[in-house]
Amino acid sequence: MHTACLERRNDMILPSTFIFKGGIEGETSMEHIIDVLKKSNINFFEAGFTQSGAISMESTPASLENVLKLLKQNKMKIMAMSTTLLSGQEFWTLSGTLNMQVVQIVKKMIDVASFLEIPYISMHCSDEKNMQFVGYKEAVQNEMNFFTALSDYAQKRDVIICLENSISGILCYPNDVLSFIEKINSPALKVCLDTGNSIYSGMPERWISCLKDRIQIVHFSDVKIRRLRGIITEFVEPGKGLIDFQKVYKQLMDHGFAGWVVLESFGRANQDDQEVVATLLDRFQYIK
Template sequence: MKKGINQWCFPPGTPLEKVLKVSAEAGFHTVELNLYAAGGVGLTMDTTPAEARKTGELVRSYGLSISSLSTEMLGKFPLSSPDPLIRAKGVHSISKQIHLAAELGVDTILIVPGRVCPDASYEEVWQRSRAELAPLVKEAEDTGVHLAVENVWNKFLWSPLEMVRYIDEFASPFVCAYFDVGNTLAFGLPEQWIKTLGSRIKKVHVKDFKTGVGNYQGFVPLLSGDVNWTAVRAALEETGFDDSLTAELDAYSQFPDQLIYDTARHIDVIIGSKPH
């Protein structure tokens, strides 16, 4: 397995060149870049194909590859919204991700299908998000870019069996799972989710979580929470997963670059490599 780091692990506004320089110096192999609204750092909704290719060249100049693309846009424009105009903006952001990924030679984009809230019931999130994603599957297949659905704290896809059903009903190998280890621990055991999702897992996010805290403040640096990393690694190996473990953590409040170096060593321990 390879070591990956998400752009969000750096403080907001960190220049992309610094993200890449520190990530490379810390020993990471891959980075996950985020798609931002216009005016953001790095890839944005205004990024042209030529600019995307230049970004790819910049990443490679640091000896790194791009594992996948995440986005902040679906948080603003969820596919589950009752407002069709908001859903349309979400669809547009996914299409933008797909085409930027194709320009960059990236095989996967992260998808959050929606969130359960007072104006979107569980059934409505299921129906609306599937209806909006369905036309994008052909676009993904044509470009060779996978749509990886992530398990997040959105009150949706509470069990691995539901996630399997949600993915499989698209009947396409280009719809798969982006499994987040730490997000699962509040209501399940990640090693069990991994075994159920199996080969559907295309990408993996790693963070740790203290179940005794039980809320967002329970997310902590790797190896300092309650994830059974030995069991997680064994389950991933059993499924044949051999891609990046991509860290998705909040930046330290002081000396934020240190998080990147600490996390690289922590992932070394998790995957059984000799720490740098």
């Protein structure tokens, strides 16, 4: 994974570029991200894959070469990549064929990850709408065919796809994800656990005890429950919601976790990026 020449500080922590002001739209420059992280003594991070920007659908070999050069000059490395571009996308058409826009997004992510020597990308499966057209069994089989092909594509490029749990989807529960991954049986398909998403299907502890060392990436996201009998929830900055992250971290370590913890939040217009990063790192300083 080309990390031998880098000193690994804050061993498991990857700040996400989504926490930066404008990060979710790709409006934050790589120079600014690197400058902020270096001041916080961080040299590994997760990149958000966006529609436009330094690491995006618009990236070219020439622009990526500039990013790679900048990273190496600053002894920085991107260890994982995630995206919001698949949110709300229909993976399948009414006739049961793949949405080619989804295919283009994922393959572009894999290609960019391979170019930048990023070992992991995370993505979720399709949502439950697909079952309205073809039924559960066929929807799962369609998804299995899709991820088998993607895993083959990724493996040839030295990239690992981490299947991320989502709030709603055809694979909502940890046992379903475990069975799905075991049937595909590819070294290029692992798991990304999103702690905030997991509360809708059993809390993080249930996912960890089931999937164990298949979890390579953990997104530390958080959820706050509002009134109306706990039905209304909102995602908040990690550490400001209901999830006990120290408990989650201990359970991960008890199961031999050796992957990366991503601090996932979304930047606000008036924030001070340096202060946000410093606050998050201080909050999770027990992660070593």
